[in-house]
Every structure is written in C-alpha cells, then in structure tokens.
Amino acid sequence: MSELVNRGVLRLEWARAHMPVLAVVRKGLVESGALKGVKIGMALHTEAKTGVLALTLKEAGAKVRLASCNPQSTDDSVAAALNERFGLETHAKKWETTDQYYENLNRILDLEPDLVIDDGADLIHLLHTKRTDLLRSVRGGNEETTTGIVRLRAMEKEGKLAFPVVDVNDAKMKHLFDNRYGTGQSTMDGILTATNLLVAGKTFVVAGYGWCGRGIASRAHGLGANVVVTEIDPVKAIEATMDGFRVMPMAEAVTVADFIVSATGMKDVVREDHLRAIKDGCVLANAGHFDNEISKVDLERLGKKRRVREFVDEYAMKGGKKVYLLAEGRLVNLAAGQGHPAEIMDMSFSIQALSADFLARQAESLGKRVVAVPEEIDDRVARLKLETMSVSIDTLTPEQRRYGETWLEGT
C-alpha cells in the first residue's frame, strides 16, 4: 500500500510543480479566508491535478470531500495519497462499478456540502433527485463540462435548478485551452498508450468539431493522419472543410475509418447501422463525457467481446470483421491516458478555485441559474498564466486607447 501512496505523493508533487498559477491563487485564497470552514463536495476525475485543486481548497480552510465523476478515471495512487498522506477524504476507485460510483457520490453528499464542484452534473443531478433533503443547505456549485452545462441549462429552463451554478466551462481560460489543447493531446496520448498503433497515414475520423473535436483533429493531423470530420452543424462543417479536412456523414466515414473518436456530447454517434458498414480493424474511442457516444449495446449485440490489451476490447462480428473499443467507451484520455497535462489544468482549476471563492462570497445574490464566470476572474487567470509562461505582450499607448474609443477618424 505504501508504494501506492508514495507514487501518488510523487504524482501530486509533479502536478503541483507544473501548476504555478494555482499556486498564486492558493496564496490569495489562504490570505483572504473566504473559504474557511466552507464544506465542499467535489466530483471530478480523481487524479493528480484534481488532487492539487482539492488540496488547494483544503489549504484555504475548506472542508473537502472528493469522489470521481467517472468510474474509469481514478488514479488509485492519488486517491490513496490524498486519503492517507494528506487526510483529504477521497471516495474513488478505478474500474468501480456504477453502483460503487453512485455510492461514492452519496458519501460526498453526506458531508452536507455548502458548495459542490461537479463535472458532468451527476452529483448535482443526484442532489436534485435522490438527495433533495440536502438541497436547502447547498449554496452553489461549479460545473466544468459542456455536457454538464447542457444538463443544467435544461434544468434551469424547467425551473428545477435549486441553486446557482457557475459555468466554469465557458470561461475563456477553460474551454479555449482545456477542451482544445488539453483534450487534443491527452486523447492522442490515451490512444497511443492503449493501442501502440501508427497514426501517420491512417484515416482518423473525429465526430464533432467543437472545441474538443478541433483539438483532437488538430493533433491527429499533427501525427500524420488523414482526418475526416463528421458534424451536424453546417457552419462547423464548412470550417472543418476549410481547415483541410474531409467532412462526410458517419455512415460514409465508417467505411474508410482506421480510428473513430467521438467528441459530441450526444449519444449513439456510432451505432448499429454504422457498425455493420464499418471498416475491418477500426479502433473506436470516446472523448466525450459519457460512455454512450459509441453504442456499447449495439457493439455487444453485433460482436463477440474479448479483451486483447489492457484498454482494448475486440468485438468480433459475424462475417469476420473485428473492431476495437478502447477503455470500454469511457473517456479515453483519462481511462487509458493520464488526463490533461498539469499546465492546462493549472488554468481550468484556477478558474475553479476562484469561482468557489466567488460563490462563497456571494452565492446568495446570483439566483437559481447557470451563472457565467466573472470576467475579472478570467482576466486574472489569463494574466497570471502569461506571466508564468514568461511571455510579454504589448499594451496600448494612451493615444491608441483614445483612438479605440473614437469614431471620427477614418480614411
């Protein structure tokens, strides 16, 4: 056990060393004291970077409990280190069953949190369905994924949302970097680790050309793949085309695909009719929040399953074709890879920490709705990041500033 703890401690240390913005934020939070005694229930991917965020909140005086927001995304060494070395109550285990998963979320809620920090909105959903008794005491929450925000907006629209939730995902310093450069790199990392297959010269299909999909397409292209994009939005489809990629319906894409990665937030993106037409040997992976983008139900109906590598299940279909599903269709970057680089999470989690501070100060004034991250927080994280990257930029001269405000000067 101690070896596991030690590995976790080193991973936390490594992540912390590459999260300099959060270090500055931490210092500010400790000094301000706004989080002192605040009970925070967190359901995020329990790995090193999340551990650094949880410890940051703890150091700022909060009482923190942590579970995973996905049954496959836990780094057991980090969970062990948090529990045993840092006394931060963590309920998460890699490959936990769905029952264990929900049991762990319930343990978090047993804390009777003032604030919740969620990823995918399962925790908040649980609060609003089976743990409604606790709703009264929750002052607010953060949510950091596109998927979660879609669910929360639907709740808000139906008047079901019981407290304000800060939309961390839409902070510029989150989605512009985490979803694009983070998901891009870590998805490829997960695929390479799982398969050790060549990307160069392969046809690589990306479903969805949102920020995540763009990141993945860019990195697959950067590894030499011929990238194909599928979309439902014509504007994004034209953008993908002009970025040099081919765009086609999934029904056509499957016939040429060596890899298919889904990043849509939608279910059944790859389903029975696609699987029947799919190219032999195709590798399927999911980069969206839930494990329903590639239909496992359909896969299991059509093919005989066999584990052929640690994160690879082969489905042998009638007629002899085989396809390979990575990480049981769960987030491939976290289940098979090591998740986003710390330098990316440095930005996302600085937004998280400052948004928690923001909620602690003024949740009551925000209303029961999805709330944008205040611009000052976004801007502060941007400036801190730039500084830690040792990059300098220009500032307007007074004369330029004046010019920017006038409409009188023209040709």
Place this chain on the structure above:
Amino acid sequence: MSELVNRGVLRLEWARAHMPVLAVVRKGLVESGALKGVKIGMALHTEAKTGVLALTLKEAGAKVRLASCNPQSTDDSVAAALNERFGLETHAKKWETTDQYYENLNRILDLEPDLVIDDGADLIHLLHTKRTDLLRSVRGGNEETTTGIVRLRAMEKEGKLAFPVVDVNDAKMKHLFDNRYGTGQSTMDGILTATNLLVAGKTFVVAGYGWCGRGIASRAHGLGANVVVTEIDPVKAIEATMDGFRVMPMAEAVTVADFIVSATGMKDVVREDHLRAIKDGCVLANAGHFDNEISKVDLERLGKKRRVREFVDEYAMKGGKKVYLLAEGRLVNLAAGQGHPAEIMDMSFSIQALSADFLARQAESLGKRVVAVPEEIDDRVARLKLETMSVSIDTLTPEQRRYGETWLEGT
C-alpha cells in the same frame, strides 16, 4: 478602353461562376421583389466580387450606386465594365486621392439612398457629419468590417447613430470565413505579388491574433515561415503560443522580423521607436482596414522614400538600414493582390444581400442601433454553401434530439 471593359466583364463572369450561393439568393430576391425600387448606396472595394453583389441587387430591382471604401482597392476594369456594360453607376478609381475618394462617396450619397452598404464606415460617417441632411431618408445600413463596427458602436453609445445598421461582420458565415480564410490567403497573395520574396525560413510577424491575424499566421506558417505574434490581449496571446507561435512585444519582434503584417484595427502598431530598432530589409504590410496601422508619418520622417517595385516603397534610413512598405500601407490583399477569392465572398455577400432584403422589409422595427444578422440568414447561407460544396453532414435522429433536451440521463 474597350479592352479594359472586356477584361472587367470577364472578371465579373469568373467571379459570378464561383459564387453559387449568391446565385440562389439572387433568384430568391428577384422573386420576392422586396428590393424593387429601393435606392442603395454602396461603398465597398470595387472589384469583381463586389460587382457581382451590386449587380445582384440591381437584378433584384434596386437602384444601385457603387464607390470604393478604400482609395487603392479598385479594379479599374471592373469599374469600367459596371459603368459601360451593365449600366451600374460606379465612382471609383485605383490610386484615387483622398479628395477624389470623398468626392466619390458624396456621389453615392447624391442618390439619396434608402439603404447604405458600407465597409469601414466612412460612408456612414460622412452621412452623420457632412451630409446630415440626408439622414432622414436613410432607412438602414450594413457594415461588414470589425473596424466599421467598432466605430458604429461608439456612435451608438454616444446616441449619435441615426438608423439601424446590420452588423454583417459578426455573422458566423462572414467573419469565420472572410476574415480568416479570405484575409489569410489574399494577404499572402498580395505579399507574394508585390515582393516575389521567399516566405519559407523567414521570421513573419503578425500583429493581432483576431480572426484576420489568425488567418494570416496560419497561411504564413503554411508557406514555411517562422511566425511571431504580437498582441495586447493575454487570452489571445496564450492561444497563439499554444498554436506553436512565439509571442513577444512589437519592440522585440521588429528586431527579428523579415516581414511584419498588421491586422489589428488599431493605429500606430508599428511606429517610430519600432522603426529605429527594426531589422534591415524588413517588409511591412497592412491587412487592417485603414492605412494608419503602420505609421507612414514616422516612416517618412525616418527614411528616404523610393519606389522600387510596383507596390513596394523603399525607405532608406540613416545608418544604412532599409525597410520596404507595401501598397502604401493600404490593405495589401486588395491593393497588391486580387482580394478575397470569390468562393469566400460568395458567403459574405450572400449575407449582405439577405441583410439588405431584411432591412428593406423591416428596418423601421429595429431601432437606431447596431443589429445582429438574424440567425435564419446565417443558417440559410451555411446550408446553401454546404450544398454547393457537395458536402453532406449528419442529422440527429429523433431519439438523439430527445436526449439533447433532457437532463435526466447520466452515468
């Protein structure tokens, strides 16, 4: 003369052949009749694609006059063809002086237009300062540049705007494509035509990482340059860094620059102190709307000017350094190149034509403010474009559509 007219006719025909979306839009406008008899004053870059837009509006029944929105951006053959072959009154000449430029704008206004279509807002500015007598009869306008919108919002803020102006620039089908892929390609085209210099292996500085700057950076990189970005916005600076470019202040960038292209909408982006430190032989070009991004006043104070190629002025500075300014600091893609490809303007000008139709129908209900392009217009142009590109995309199944609206399904 007739040879000039013939060339213009061919150029209009070539452009028209590559603007299939506008062809569909044209057919609709002709059938609807909403523009019948409407007087439209246009100040856009008078070249082939603009000619096709102007003729589109004319064919839809409008009475149209056209001038240029920039003294260097006229294609004289197109102006001649419009005037002499198509009977569309055009007042524009390449290399016209500033006086002639404003005289031409005044000729447009003499039409007493119901609608104005502007680029950079000089025409609308003229209306609001020297031709206020006409303000009463103008029902609305379109504006298609970032620069113009900044000016118009300043006017709106001061309560000075006398009619609604549709912000064509912010339509997705305009700025996502025109500013990025259009400006990107045509700026490089202008630079290659003007200089015939190698881009590969050169240090290429792009000032501003907005949509235009991104497009230019991407294309310069695509031609083998080592790209450096300057910015004033920390978020964009971090994006540029993560896109693989170096970011630094202009004062440092000038010391390594072989090319500097400005695309900021701000004045004096390259100015005296920069010019004193600049690398010998550096080529300066502007891709922003006005010719004040690179300070010509400062250049002329510091260097002796000599025209060394058709679109290249050498400034020989004390101490022996030489720098080269392209196209007198005017929009290099239009002054030295042939402007945006027709396929790009097909989208932008379909938005223009449909926005004019929208104004003709309901300008009075919009208020004296900057108005967004209706989403239906954006969406229609997107779907038409996709169709003409023969690209097919997916549509949600009913089951997927239902899923997208619920918040109940989770892990």
Place this chain on the structure above:
Amino acid sequence: MSELVNRGVLRLEWARAHMPVLAVVRKGLVESGALKGVKIGMALHTEAKTGVLALTLKEAGAKVRLASCNPQSTDDSVAAALNERFGLETHAKKWETTDQYYENLNRILDLEPDLVIDDGADLIHLLHTKRTDLLRSVRGGNEETTTGIVRLRAMEKEGKLAFPVVDVNDAKMKHLFDNRYGTGQSTMDGILTATNLLVAGKTFVVAGYGWCGRGIASRAHGLGANVVVTEIDPVKAIEATMDGFRVMPMAEAVTVADFIVSATGMKDVVREDHLRAIKDGCVLANAGHFDNEISKVDLERLGKKRRVREFVDEYAMKGGKKVYLLAEGRLVNLAAGQGHPAEIMDMSFSIQALSADFLARQAESLGKRVVAVPEEIDDRVARLKLETMSVSIDTLTPEQRRYGETWLEGT
C-alpha cells in the same frame, strides 16, 4: 520602351539585393579571372534572377548571350534592361512562338560558346542535332533540371554526349531548395495570380511526389487544401500517405479534383480518359519543365477553348463540363507567377556560377559525361548561405570528432 527598361532595371536590382551568396561568389570570380574571355551561351528562364546570374558571369569577364529555355517564361522588362542598359545580348520574348524560340536558341549558339548553361537541355539538344558543327568548340555545359538530366543521361548512355555536363540539379544546395521550397511557393503564386480562387477546402491533386511535387503538396496543404497525390513509385506513394495525404490513381483523382498540378517530368499525365471523367470546373496547371504533362492535344479535341482570364483558358466539353488550363500548360510558376524567389535562386545560381568556373578550369579532365557538382562547391554555398541568413550551428568538439571515427565504444 524606357519605362519597360526602367522596370527591368528595378527588378534586377531587387533580385540582386536578395542574392547575397551570389554577391560573394561574384567577388571571387572577378578576382580569380578564370572566366575572363570565356564565351558562355545561356538558355534559362529570362527573368530577374537569371539576369543577375548572367551579369555576374559578365562581370567576371565572360562574354555572355542569353535566351529563354521556355517560350512563356520571359520577363520582357528584364530582357529589355539587359539589352539596353547592361549591354548583355538577350534574345527572348514572352509568348514567343516555337519557331522564334528556336531561332533565339540559334542566336545564342552563333556566339560559338565555350560553355553552355542550359535548363531542360533544348540548347544542348540543338547543338547535338542541328548545330553539330559547333560541338567541337564547346568545352562543357551546366544543366539545372531533372528533365534535362534525364535527357542527358540518355544521350550519355547512347554515347552521343559530346562534352561534359555538370549536373547542377543534383547539387544538394539546388534540388533540396529550388525544387522543393522554390517550386512549392512559386507554383502556388502562379495559381493564385492566374485564378484568384480559394485553395482552402479544395481538393488539390499533385501528380508526382518528387522534390517538386512534395514542395507543391506542402504549400497547397499550407493554404488549407485537402491534398491528393498520384505516383508511379510505391515508396513515394507510401511516403505521401504517411505525410497525411491521400494517394490514388489519376483516373480516380480527377473525379474529386478542384485543382490538378503535374510535376512529373512525364508526358500525358492528364489525358483523354482522365478528361472525360474529370470534375466540372477543375483547374489544370503544369509545374514540370515541358508543356506536355497535361495533354493539350486531348484537351483541344474534347473541349471548345476560350480565354477567360489572362492566364486561364476555358475548355467547354460536350455535356456542359468546363475545365480551365493555366498558362497554356507551360510552367505555371514562371508563366503566370514571377518564378522562384531570389533567395532560392541565390543558392541555385551560386552553384551555377561556381560550376561554370569549375568547367572553365578543368572541363577537359572530366570526360564526355554527366558530372556531379564537386562537393566543395555544394559545401561552400551551404556555408555562405547560412552565414547570410545569420544562422549559427554547432561544430564537433575534438573528442566528438574522435568518437565519430571509432567503432569500439558501445553500450
């Protein structure tokens, strides 16, 4: 006329200012005197950079005559300036007929040259067929294209070659840069100038994945195209695939092509059966030496020809399809564009000048065969270029040098 001369003078000056390696070489040649009085007949593309080479040889004391190696590649202003301002006898005219072309080559040979400098081997071929009387006095030649070298090796193989020819093309400092980065950029420049069409989002077919084809593919990709490669060599086909491009036979490629550029050195790369299946609106261009890569005979049989832009001929085929041939199928980068950037020709022409010097010194010792450029010349040009680019590199330590020569050190 004087305006033409002035333009030519400025173009020569501009090119000269961007050819710093040739400047150093020139100084050495002038000092050495080895070319003094040597009669040199040149058949190269008569434009600015070639002019600088010709003047370099003249300044080194040679008696030089220049014609073009392609009827479409002359810059008339440069020819005028060479003749009238610099007294360098030049026989070349843009759009000259094939008869005039050969007449001009004959004028060059009337000089009774000691050395010939050729591009495509038409001049050397003429010497070996119709002007055999002069063969005795020719001491040697240079040839700078893949096409020419293929012809010369065939002559050598048949024992027909009458003097040594230096294979300038295979110098590393020539083909690695001229064929790849030079052809890549200037081909795209020619296409943009001729068509003003969008490259982003288009399917761009490159025939041939040699150095030229790679350069073109890379630049088309850099402008946002989806690139398809056709090849006859399986190794190159696999390389193209792993570079992320699709590879397919031409018969299939024509059905998806928006642009086709041929760079193979082979004839009839696009021919009747391809033209029958081609995508409507496809643009055809040639980047190979001769105008037979795209079969004009077949085009003219199948389509009705009409000039629609300065460098664009439309062929309207039965059934309504149209295709567009650029620059009459001649080298598009020289006929429609401005040829290679001066910085590229700085390397190629430094190799040319030093090879001429090498021949002048020791042609007699080389035998009647195709001769490689001496390694010292290649190396010298490389080091000079690096220096003029202000790039520094590492050198081995004595200890490292020793290590590089041993086989005893292992794991």
Place this chain on the structure above:
Amino acid sequence: MSELVNRGVLRLEWARAHMPVLAVVRKGLVESGALKGVKIGMALHTEAKTGVLALTLKEAGAKVRLASCNPQSTDDSVAAALNERFGLETHAKKWETTDQYYENLNRILDLEPDLVIDDGADLIHLLHTKRTDLLRSVRGGNEETTTGIVRLRAMEKEGKLAFPVVDVNDAKMKHLFDNRYGTGQSTMDGILTATNLLVAGKTFVVAGYGWCGRGIASRAHGLGANVVVTEIDPVKAIEATMDGFRVMPMAEAVTVADFIVSATGMKDVVREDHLRAIKDGCVLANAGHFDNEISKVDLERLGKKRRVREFVDEYAMKGGKKVYLLAEGRLVNLAAGQGHPAEIMDMSFSIQALSADFLARQAESLGKRVVAVPEEIDDRVARLKLETMSVSIDTLTPEQRRYGETWLEGT
C-alpha cells in the same frame, strides 16, 4: 508468472495482426526452406514486434535465440511469452545491468550462430573482440541502425570486419519510415507517458535533423510545440530553417528549451557547459541508440538525483535549477514508450527477414563488407505494403515508358 506470459501472448498477437507484409513474407520463407536449420542470433529490442520477427524466422525453420540490444528496451511479458509459450530462447530483462546485458549477448553467441541480426552493433562488436573464436562460423549479419552502420563502416575501413553485414538501415523501406514516422511517433509517446506534460506552446529542441530528428521535429510541431533544431551540417540546418523551425547552437538552445531530445548518434550532445546554462525545469530525453548523447556523467556531477516519476529522474543543481532526465537517457521511445508501431516494424522487419534469407542463400559471394539491401527486396516490400494499405497507384503507359527513355523530344 502466467499473467505475464498471457500479456506477452496478447501483445505478440496484437503486433502480428498489424504486420500483414511480414505475414506474406513469412509464408514465402516457409515455402522456400532456405532458412531451414540456420542458426540465427538476434540482439534487438525484445518487445512484441521483434518477437513476431523472431517467430517468423523460427517458423521458417531457423534455430533462433534472442537478446536485447539495450538494457532498458525489453518488454518482460514478451520475453516470458517467447520463452514459455513459444519455446524461443530469449535472454532479456528490463532494467538489466550492463553486466547482465553482456552476459545475455554471450548466451546468444553460445548458439554459434550462422547469422546474426544486430541493432547498434554491440553483438557484432562482441564477436570481433571477446568471441573471436566464433567468427569463423558466422556467415553474415544484418544491422538496422545508423549508429551500428557507422561502427561497421569504421571496422570495414580498418579491414576488421570478418563477414558481410547487410545494411538494413539504408533500405528505403526501413529508414524512410522507421527512422522518421516510427521514431517520430514513438518518441513523443515515450515523452508523454513519462511526463504527462503539455507539448503545445513549449519550446522543443531537437538535436540532429537526420531522418529521426526530422520525424521528432515534425511530431513535436504537430502537437503544438515551437521547435528549435540544432545541427552540425549546414545543408540540414538550412532545410530545418525553411521547414519553419529555428536553428541555433545548443549553447543558445538550452536557454529557451522546455524539452530537449537528442537524435544524433553522437555523444555529449548535451554536456556540462550546456547544463550550466539550461532553462529551469527542462526535460531531457534521448532518441539515439546509446545513452551517451546526454552526458549522464556531467548531470550527476552537477545535480542531485531523485526519481520523481517512473521514468523521470530529477537533477537538482546548485542555485536551485532542476532538470529532468527521462528513462536514464536511454532510448525514450522504447524505455518509456512502447516502441515503434507494428505497422512500421512490418516494413523494417520484412526487410530484415528477406535480408536474412538473402544471406542464407549467398553470404559467401558478398565479401567482408557492409552490403546494401538488394533493390528487389526493397521494391517487393514497398509493393506488398502498398497492397496491404489498399492504396492503388498509377503505372506508365507503354507510350510513356518509351518517352522516359528518349532524349529527342523537347520544346
């Protein structure tokens, strides 16, 4: 143990499924019988793809023993599976000491091999120094790395080489793909696995712009890095510059480097003076054959070592700077990653297998020297690969073939 064996079996099966060319080759070798009874001693990286090669030779009738050519590159599960499931004698262990390493090489030689297959030339070196008694019976060998070939040519030059060695590395189907696309992807894979750090936006220094260095530079760039190249060859330095990278001496590069990867075949590429000037936090990795490219001696003299992650050693230097060495400076792609993708090794190992067959047939006729892979072998592997990739290419028409051989047709 059995779990280890099972994992190895699955890995071998996975690799085999992605090596279709080798499958065709295998069938041919089995049928021909030329390897029947031939004793083959192999020293290659003992992982799944190598296992498939070794089993291929065994299935063709050879008696095979296998050891690793690098103390860190063994996959213990594959070694176990080969020994226990397939009865192929394998002597290799991950993290073996140098003594164990040489002991294992000696076990291979105890077989008294007819042929040896080497990587880095340690095995052949051992034969020529401590096991010279066996030299008489060795008929020939294969060597597959640049490093090994350099050593063997030095031996040949000194007249020390006792048998012919086929230079597998210089087969087109090997170095063009293995060194470039293989090393490129697997090096990045190793770095991501070892560090989980962000590549986008980082300054990534590649030492050496040979085929391996180019592959690494291309992939690092593809992941969003700003790439810097160091070189000793001016031609390669200019190529790197024109590919858009910055080139500078290592002494300067270390001051801006976030990552440094060495791929030179030279020792002490990063050494004391560089380490003193290096940027804090820099990650050092080696992609060259031996672990002496980054001086561990100097690192250990200057810094205090601590293992901070599985494949990461921190060196804390005086003054507070830390640098991180991956995989003890051994081949990062094999030590921390999973080595080249099977699809790449499919080509390299088909060349290996056919070269062994070639040696078995006619070693005696080749002389005691480094011998090129016969062109037919290269060509056969290329055509087979293309076929298994389902890529079709063009073939010359008879008319084109004739044209390619003539020199008479010109302008």
